[in-house]
Amino acid sequence: MGCREVKINNKKPVLHNIRILDFTWVLAGPYATRLLADFGAEVVKVQPLRPPEADDAFTRAYYNTFNRNKLGITLNLDRPEGVALARRLVATCDAVAENFTPRVMANWGLDYANLKNIRPDIIMLSMSVMGQTGPWRDFTGFGPTVQAFSGLTAMTSFPGQPPTGIGFSYADHAAGLYASLALLGALEYRRRTGEGQHIDLSQVEAAASLLGGGVLDYAMSGREPPPAGNASPRAAPHDVYRCRDGRWCAVAVFTDTEWKGLKRALGSPAWADASRFATLSGRLANIEEVGGKVAAWMKGRTAAAAMSVLQENGVAAGVVQDAGDLARDPQLKARDFFIPAKNAFTDATPIKMSAAPARYQRPAPPPGRDNDDVYRRLLGLGREEIAGLREKGVI
Incomplete structure (x- = not known):
C-alpha cells in the first residue's frame, strides 16, 4: 500500500517522541496503535518470522489498513535471544501493547511484573477477550466471539428470530x-506523576458497555429486554423503508416537532392529523399503521429524493449506503476521508486537529522492513550482529 502525498505541517505531531512497542495482531490492537501512529507516535510493530497464514487480496488490504504509519520488525520470541532483544526494546519505549490471552506474555517473561523491572515507568496495555482476571480469563476469540459474549449479537436481531449479529467485527x-483512550490517559498520568501502570482492558466489557439500557432494564425490573430489530421504544416511526429504486431509507422521528416535519414532508396528509398520532405514545401504540403509511409514501420516491425532502423538513433520514456508496460519497470526499493507495484506498482518521493534524507518511510494513533501522538506532547493533541474528533465525 502506498500513502498519498500530504502537505506537512511544520509543527511536530501531537504524539511526537512517544514510542510504543506493538505486539498486537488481527484488528482490535492494531487499530488502537494505528490511531496513535497517525498522530505521530513511533509504533514498532513486532511480527513473527513465519509467513502469514493467508496472503489474499483481502488479507493484505486488511493488514495495510490497520498498520499504516508503523515501523515493522521481525522477532522470534520462541528463542531466548529473541526475548532478550524484546526486553532491550522495552527499555527504549514508553508503552507496550498486546492483545493475547493473559498466559502468552507471561510465558515469554514479558508480563507487566517483568516489564516494570526493566523500566519502572513503563505503560503496558493488555486487551484480551475477557481481561486479565476471572474464571474465563484464558478464553480466546475474535470480534464475533466478543459480540456474542457481550450481548450485542442477541440484541441485534428481530423479535422471534434467531440472533442476527452485526456482520463485521x-x-x-x-x-x-x-484502548487508545486508555493509553493516552496513562501517558498523561505518567507525565504528571512519573509513574507507569498496567492497563487491563476486557474486549467483552468494552462491547457490553455499548448495550444501552438493556442491562440496566434487567437489573431494575428482572425483565429480559427482547431484541427490537429496527424499532425503538422512544421513536415512531423508527425503521428502514424500501424505495422506488429498490434502495432503502432510514427514518427516525422522536419528538412532536419532528413529527410535524414528517407530516410536511409527506404533503400534510389527512391521516396524519388523527388524534391517535398526536403524541409519541399514540404513535408507538399505532406503530404498524404509522410505518405502513410511511412505507407507502417511500415506494413512490427514490431513496435519495426521500432523504432530501425529509432532511429539508428537519427529519432524521438517510439513505442506507453500501461500500460503493461510501467510496463515492461526496461528503466523505470533501473531507478527505479516503487516502488513495496503490490500486485501492483506505480511511483517514475522522479526528481533525487544526494545530497538529494526522499524517500519513508510511505504508504498513511488510514483516521485517525496518529491522536494520530499529535494531541499529534503538539498540545500537552493528551490521554483523544483525546479520548473525538473521542467520540464527532470531530476527
Missing part, C-alpha cells in the same frame, strides 16, 4: 477506541 473497533 464492530467489537474490535470499540475495544481499539477504548
Whole structure:
C-alpha cells in the first residue's frame, strides 16, 4: 500500500517522541496503535518470522489498513535471544501493547511484573477477550466471539428470530477506541506523576458497555429486554423503508416537532392529523399503521429524493449506503476521508486537529522492513550482529 502525498505541517505531531512497542495482531490492537501512529507516535510493530497464514487480496488490504504509519520488525520470541532483544526494546519505549490471552506474555517473561523491572515507568496495555482476571480469563476469540459474549449479537436481531449479529467485527473497533483512550490517559498520568501502570482492558466489557439500557432494564425490573430489530421504544416511526429504486431509507422521528416535519414532508396528509398520532405514545401504540403509511409514501420516491425532502423538513433520514456508496460519497470526499493507495484506498482518521493534524507518511510494513533501522538506532547493533541474528533465525 502506498500513502498519498500530504502537505506537512511544520509543527511536530501531537504524539511526537512517544514510542510504543506493538505486539498486537488481527484488528482490535492494531487499530488502537494505528490511531496513535497517525498522530505521530513511533509504533514498532513486532511480527513473527513465519509467513502469514493467508496472503489474499483481502488479507493484505486488511493488514495495510490497520498498520499504516508503523515501523515493522521481525522477532522470534520462541528463542531466548529473541526475548532478550524484546526486553532491550522495552527499555527504549514508553508503552507496550498486546492483545493475547493473559498466559502468552507471561510465558515469554514479558508480563507487566517483568516489564516494570526493566523500566519502572513503563505503560503496558493488555486487551484480551475477557481481561486479565476471572474464571474465563484464558478464553480466546475474535470480534464475533466478543459480540456474542457481550450481548450485542442477541440484541441485534428481530423479535422471534434467531440472533442476527452485526456482520463485521464492530467489537474490535470499540475495544481499539477504548484502548487508545486508555493509553493516552496513562501517558498523561505518567507525565504528571512519573509513574507507569498496567492497563487491563476486557474486549467483552468494552462491547457490553455499548448495550444501552438493556442491562440496566434487567437489573431494575428482572425483565429480559427482547431484541427490537429496527424499532425503538422512544421513536415512531423508527425503521428502514424500501424505495422506488429498490434502495432503502432510514427514518427516525422522536419528538412532536419532528413529527410535524414528517407530516410536511409527506404533503400534510389527512391521516396524519388523527388524534391517535398526536403524541409519541399514540404513535408507538399505532406503530404498524404509522410505518405502513410511511412505507407507502417511500415506494413512490427514490431513496435519495426521500432523504432530501425529509432532511429539508428537519427529519432524521438517510439513505442506507453500501461500500460503493461510501467510496463515492461526496461528503466523505470533501473531507478527505479516503487516502488513495496503490490500486485501492483506505480511511483517514475522522479526528481533525487544526494545530497538529494526522499524517500519513508510511505504508504498513511488510514483516521485517525496518529491522536494520530499529535494531541499529534503538539498540545500537552493528551490521554483523544483525546479520548473525538473521542467520540464527532470531530476527
